Amino acid sequence: LRETFKRALRRFPAAVSVITSADQDRRHGMTATAVTSLSLDPPSLIVCINQATLLHDIMLLARRFCVNVLRRDQVPLSSAFSGALPAEERFGLGDWKTSAEGVTYLADAQINIFCKKAAAVPYGTHTIFIGEAEVVNVRDPIEPLIYQDATYCFSVPHDSQAA
Numbered sequence: 001l002r003e004t005f006k007r008a009l010r011r012f013p014a015a016v017s018v019i020t021s022a023d024q025d026r027r028h029g030m031t032a033t034a035v036t037s038l039s040l041d042p043p044s045l046i047v048c049i050n051q052a053t054l055l056h057d058i059m060l061l062a063r064r065f066c067v068n069v070l071r072r073d074q075v076p077l078s079s080a081f082s083g084a085l086p087a088e089e090r091f092g093l094g095d096w097k098t099s100a101e102g103v104t105y106l107a108d109a110q111i112n113i114f115c116k117k118a119a120a121v122p123y124g125t126h127t128i129f130i131g132e133a134e135v136v137n138v139r140d141p142i143e144p145l146i147y148q149d150a151t152y153c154f155s156v157p158h159d160s161q162a163a
């Protein structure tokens with residue numbers, strides 16, 4: 001069951017995000033695809049973070065985090081934040097800024113969703129962090145980076161006229 005489940009989940013296409021957060025001493029970011037909307041009232045989402053990661057430890061202490069949805073031309077950032085570069089060197093790639101609340105964010109990401117941590121629910125090897133959106137930045141054109149079956153992909157709008 002575990003292997004079949006893993007193979008099935010690899011077929012789920014997902015937007016690639018870099019989750020960033022900071023506690024009083026450290027900032028960190030990590031590539032993630034386990035991000036989804038939760039509610040519109042209040043505007044909120046969930047982020048699932050492995051309990052063995054540094055980001056998990058920071059997010060347990062932090063009050064805020066940011067979901068930075070990457071654009072299709074930001075594959076090198078995704079790779080860097082997946083572990084190709086050491087933690088602090090990752091922020092040397094891209095246009096990173098710091099919000100008034102102290103959260104580092106990617107200024108030219110497809111989307112930034114700044115969240116206040118509302119809850120942290122441990123389950124299995126991960127913790128589900130619930131974030132209430134405080135500020136959302138959306139940039140055009142719509143060109144998110146997608147990950148499916150261990151491969152980066154790009155979305156292409158369906159042309160309903162061609163059908």
